[in-house]
Amino acid sequence: MDTESLIRGLAGDAKQAGPRLSAVLAGALAVAVAVAGLAFFAMLGPRPDIALAAETPRFLFKFVVTLALALTAAGAFSALARPGAPVAWRLLAAAPLLVLAAVAVELLLVPQDQWEARWIGANAAQCLTFIPLIALGPLAILLWAMRRGAPTRPRAAGALAGLLAGGIAATFYAAHCADDSPLFVATWYTLAIVLLTAVGATAGARLLRW
Amino acid sequence: MTEAEETELARLLRAALGGDEKAYAAFLSRVAALVRGFARRRIEHGVEPEDIVQETLLAIHTKRHTWRSDAPVRPWIFAIARYKVIDAFRRRGRHIEVDIENFADTLAEPERESASPREVERALERLPSGQRQVVSSISVEGRSIAETARALGMSETAVRVALHRGLAAIARGSN
Numbered sequence: 001m002d003t004e005s006l007i008r009g010l011a012g013d014a015k016q017a018g019p020r021l022s023a024v025l026a027g028a029l030a031v032a033v034a035v036a037g038l039a040f041f042a043m044l045g046p047r048p049d050i051a052l053a054a055e056t057p058r059f060l061f062k063f064v065v066t067l068a069l070a071l072t073a074a075g076a077f078s079a080l081a082r083p084g085a086p087v088a089w090r091l092l093a094a095a096p097l098l099v100l101a102a103v104a105v106e107l108l109l110v111p112q113d114q115w116e117a118r119w120i121g122a123n124a125a126q127c128l129t130f131i132p133l134i135a136l137g138p139l140a141i142l143l144w145a146m147r148r149g150a151p152t153r154p155r156a157a158g159a160l161a162g163l164l165a166g167g168i169a170a171t172f173y174a175a176h177c178a179d180d181s182p183l184f185v186a187t188w189y190t191l192a193i194v195l196l197t198a199v200g201a202t203a204g205a206r207l208l209r210w
Numbered sequence: 211m212t213e214a215e216e217t218e219l220a221r222l223l224r225a226a227l228g229g230d231e232k233a234y235a236a237f238l239s240r241v242a243a244l245v246r247g248f249a250r251r252r253i254e255h256g257v258e259p260e261d262i263v264q265e266t267l268l269a270i271h272t273k274r275h276t277w278r279s280d281a282p283v284r285p286w287i288f289a290i291a292r293y294k295v296i297d298a299f300r301r302r303g304r305h306i307e308v309d310i311e312n313f314a315d316t317l318a319e320p321e322r323e324s325a326s327p328r329e330v331e332r333a334l335e336r337l338p339s340g341q342r343q344v345v346s347s348i349s350v351e352g353r354s355i356a357e358t359a360r361a362l363g364m365s366e367t368a369v370r371v372a373l374h375r376g377l378a379a380i381a382r383g384s385n
Binding site for chain 2: 001002003005006007008009010011012013014015017018020021022081082083084085148149150152209210
């Protein structure tokens with residue numbers, strides 16, 4: 001078939017079918033949050049003293065970080081679905097910078113002999129287990145939605161899906177976890193989310209080609 | 211590579227997404243000429259430049275919903291074409307770095323097609339016969355949707371559906 005013929009065929013199929021990409025991405029994000037919420041309440045639920053905890057800055061700061069991560073990741077994720085669209089990579093530094101600043105403040109406020117106890121916490125293994133578990137459903141949904149897009153960097157798009165799923169899962173998990181120190185968050189939350197990002201990147205390189 | 215061209219491409223694609231088949235044909239012809247210029251100059255061994263042109267057109271077609279109608283259209287076209295060049299080499303077991311800056315420059319000069327067998331043609335041959343008849347009636351024989359419907363004794367809607375499915379399958383098959 002020569003190119004003129006191909007163009008004639010494609011032109012006959014001009015009218016756009018199916019939902020808009022922005023609707024697909026927004027819908028997938030909403031479903032991903034809902035699925036993460038269901039998994040969270042089914043497996044863990046909020047900690048019993050959440051009303052008290054909600055009055056402490058360390059507990060609240062966990063949500064500042066995880067929400068900053070989820071929001072910036074959602075922006076970059078959506079941009080990666082469209083060829084040639086500018087990606088706000090720099091905004092992704094917001095959550096890590098917030099954590100680093102909080103770690104610095106924590107090290108100033110807390111006596112050195114308590115550093116290790118706060119860093120290791122009581123829930124490291126739980127954190128490394130449940131953040132990925134809560135994130136698995138959202139990751140699958142986000143990868144599926146990305147297939148409707150046209151990621152010219154499939155591995156990066158997959159990584160961002162993992163990062164975003166990790167941010168959503170960490171936001172829920174933070175409501176359960178009794179370890180609120182930035183030293184704990186900077187280590188164990190980060191490890192779990194990096195793991196998800198790596199899984200997303202590997203999946204993206206395989207599943208997101210078009 | 212002027213602002214006027216950007217404006218014209220965006221206008222054509224916007225009209226095309228609303229269902230204007232003439233505007234879509236004009237848009238795709240311009241894109242084909244632009245991508246051909248790039249493919250001829252950049253690609254020497256093992257990959258037929260016209261295959262890149264056709265794979266890019268199919269990719270633009272199946273992914274046309276990823277263009278935001280308020281975004282510039284040329285960066286969108288370049289990004290898809292560049293992805294398809296890299297993809298073509300990847301599938302043939304090679305790796306290539308494509309510099310998007312060079313791409314934007316070389317895209318300036320449209321070129322004409324040369325004839326030879328295409329991957330798209332092979333993908334067409336693998337279609338179920340109903341879809342193949344519809345696609346080749348419209349593409350190769352140049353009939354309209356209405357003429358094809360009469361010739362094959364189908365409704366126009368059925369022709370559109372078969373064309374859409376056939377093109378989607380070709381886009382997947384030539385990958």
